[in-house]
Amino acid sequence: MPDASHAVVALEGVGRVYPTDPPVNALVDVDLSIAAGDWMAVEGPSGSGKSTLLNVVGCLDSPTSGTYWFEGIDVSDLTDRERTGLRSRRIGFVFQSFHLLRYRTVLENVMMAEVYRRHSRGGRKERALAALDRVGLTPRSDFLPMHLSGGEQQRVAIARALLGSPGLLLADEPTGNLDSATSARILDLFDGLHGEGLTIVMITHDPEVARRAHRRIHLRDGRLEEVR
Amino acid sequence: MKLLRSGRRTSKVPLSGITPVDLADEASAGLFARPGRMVLTVSGTVIGIAALVATLGLARTTGNRILGRFDELAATEIIITTKAAGDGSTQEWLPWDAPARMERLNGVVAAGDLTYVDTNGALISTSPISDPSHQTEFDLPVQAASPDLFRAVRAKLSTGRFFDRGNSLRADRVAVLGSGAALRLGITTVNQMPALRIGDDLFLIVGILDSVGRFPDLMGAIIIPEGTARADYQIASPETVVVETQIGAASLVAKQAPLALRPDNIAALKVASPPEPKRVRDAVANDLNALFLLLGGVSLVVGAIGIANVTLVSVIERTSEIGLRRAIGATRFHIALQFLLESTAMGLLGGIIGASLGSVVVVGVSALRGWTPVLDPLTPLLAPVGGAVIGLLSGTYPAWRATRMEPVAALRTQG
Incomplete structure (x- = not known):
């Protein structure tokens, strides 16, 4: 049984069935424990259940069976609103297609991370600038995203995810839209963040990318296997 | 385990929320992201409200004008x-x-x-x-x-x-x-x-x-x-x-x-001694007035459909934004609130501009005809409220559509 009180993420017998006809077993009996400071890659071909795992771990979706603890909190027991609050404050998301708002500057995009935390605006700009500094984009803070390269845009998205020091950085194919050189720099950045103690879970279909992580798990037909 | 779980359950999970200032900020940023489109969207309401205010004002003005020229x-x-x-x-x-x-x-x-x-x-x-x-x-x-x-x-x-x-x-x-x-x-x-x-x-x-x-x-x-x-x-x-x-x-x-x-x-x-100035106090039962009121009403309906349409398009266009917002902590309620606020603001803006234009028309026509412009003070005050209500109503369906979007699916769209 995973140690629910110390792991950042602990899944116990988690299953997710989509009620289609016939039902799809996207996740079957998944046990997984991610400790604080882990730098883990989740691999698997498309249709293997990667996205479902991401949604469950990211508190975007609830498992249909089993139990999920996030930082010791039983998430399956939470209401939708509570899950949203947890997600807002404790999980930083990074997506394949960056999801930056086109009409807002880099700085405003990063500041948006705090909008749903009911924070006062005092110090928000400074916090966002500090996050931009961590990804090395301070000189670009007044640019619009469209004037940045793909790698820079992804670093803005990472800065947004870092705002408010989340317990988990959840990256969904973060290098999927980038060339290999740029991908390498993003992964270097992840290495650096891992070195600062951040817990990172990255979902990818690319073994080359997954190799950079310190721990790799493989999903196949909704079942989990650890890659040693 | 059960005990621990329920203990955790009642220990506070911080809920997400948005301050009014931030909400207003997000909505106005959404509106002004495409100013040209906003202007076009608002114009339907502007025309409708302006027609209503002008018709009501001119009816009032002609009803109050002094018969003959003031000697x-x-x-x-x-x-x-x-x-x-x-x-x-x-x-x-x-x-x-x-x-x-x-x-x-x-x-x-x-x-x-x-x-x-x-x-x-x-x-x-x-x-x-x-x-x-x-x-x-x-x-x-x-x-x-x-x-x-x-x-x-x-x-x-x-x-x-x-x-x-x-x-x-x-x-x-x-x-x-x-x-x-x-x-x-x-x-x-x-x-x-x-x-x-x-x-x-x-x-x-x-x-x-x-x-x-x-x-x-x-x-x-x-x-x-x-x-x-x-x-x-x-x-x-x-x-x-x-x-x-x-x-x-x-x-x-x-x-x-x-x-x-x-x-x-x-x-x-x-x-x-001179007679008291006579005033025409005929009712608004005038056919022409009725026609203009009808015209104003029709423009308002068209304006409302315009706002609804554009807001709907905007909801679909901003699918990835909605997904992102859901991921970073917006509840369905927050999403609905933002889109309703955006459409209400458009209606309100249309109402304010329309009321101003309508008042200008009343004053202009009065100046041309040598009448004293008369406008019920409630008319230009209520017109923006009417515009806002129209915006709110037109935003209801698009906002509902926005809340139906699953964050997972929304995030998968290219953004």
Whole structure:
């Protein structure tokens, strides 16, 4: 049984069935424990259940069976609103297609991370600038995203995810839209963040990318296997 | 485990939320991301609200306008006469100091009296010699006036001067000619001190009138001082008192006049004062108004559909933004709130601009037609509220659609 009180993420017998006809077993009996400071890659071909795992771990979706603890909190027991609050404050998301708002500057995009935390605006700009500094984009803070390269845009998205020091950085194919050189720099950045103690879970279909992580798990037909 | 779980359950999980300032900020950023589109979207509401405000305002304005043109001269004039004495009663007379009494009343600008002088058929001439080839004697009316009458009738001189109080007190034989009378008598200037004769009495001509604002008959008359007329023609009492009042004071002065002039017998006097300005108070049942109201209503519906349409397009376009917002902590409620706020703001903006335009139309049309613009103060105040309600209603369906989006699916779209 995973140690629910110390792991950042602990899944116990988690299953997710989509009620289609016939039902799809996207996740079957998944046990997984991610400790604080882990730098883990989740691999698997498309249709293997990667996205479902991401949604469950990211508190975007609830498992249909089993139990999920996030930082010791039983998430399956939470209401939708509570899950949203947890997600807002404790999980930083990074997506394949960056999801930056086109009409807002880099700085405003990063500041948006705090909008749903009911924070006062005092110090928000400074916090966002500090996050931009961590990804090395301070000189670009007044640019619009469209004037940045793909790698820079992804670093803005990472800065947004870092705002408010989340317990988990959840990256969904973060290098999927980038060339290999740029991908390498993003992964270097992840290495650096891992070195600062951040817990990172990255979902990818690319073994080359997954190799950079310190721990790799493989999903196949909704079942989990650890890659040693 | 159960215990631990429930313990964790009640230990607080921080809920997500958004401060009003942040919500307003997010909504306005959403609106102004595409200013051109927002302007086009808002224009339907602008037209609808403007049409409604203009129609209501113009209906009110035409309903309140004063019939005919406002006549400043007529509105400041009071004429007091004795009642036509059918029974030959001696009760009906005006005091000789009537102008002085009237001028003591508040609101009176000038007052003078005027009396027709019966010359017993005496003819007027400027030449002592009868010239058989020309007409030298004329039958012209002679009027006696107090010196202040000239001010009260707004007389202007073309040459010379008016006679004054001294002339009247001394019963000087002086005369002021109306321009018509002067023309008939062949008098064009008073520089050489021309004289005229009424019957056998010689009068010095001191002035010739250029125009009068009231009593145009004076232009064809010989006007002599009232003191002279009393001495020479034994007139018993002034016939008419002419009063010029300040604007708006006429009806009050008219009420006070009989008491000031004949406190002993107020019924003896007839006071002619200007009528109260008449207003047309016809209902808004006008066909044209109904048509314009209908037009405004239709534009509003079209405007509402426009807002709904654009907001819906915007919801679909911003699928990835919605997904992101859900991921970083927005609940369905927050998403709905933002889109409702955006559409309501568009409606409100349309309402404000429309109300302003409508008011400008009311003022502009009134200026062109010379009407006084009248607008119910509630109309321009309620119009923006109406616009906001329209925006809110049109945003309902798109906002609902936005809340239906699953964050996972929304995030998978390219953004």
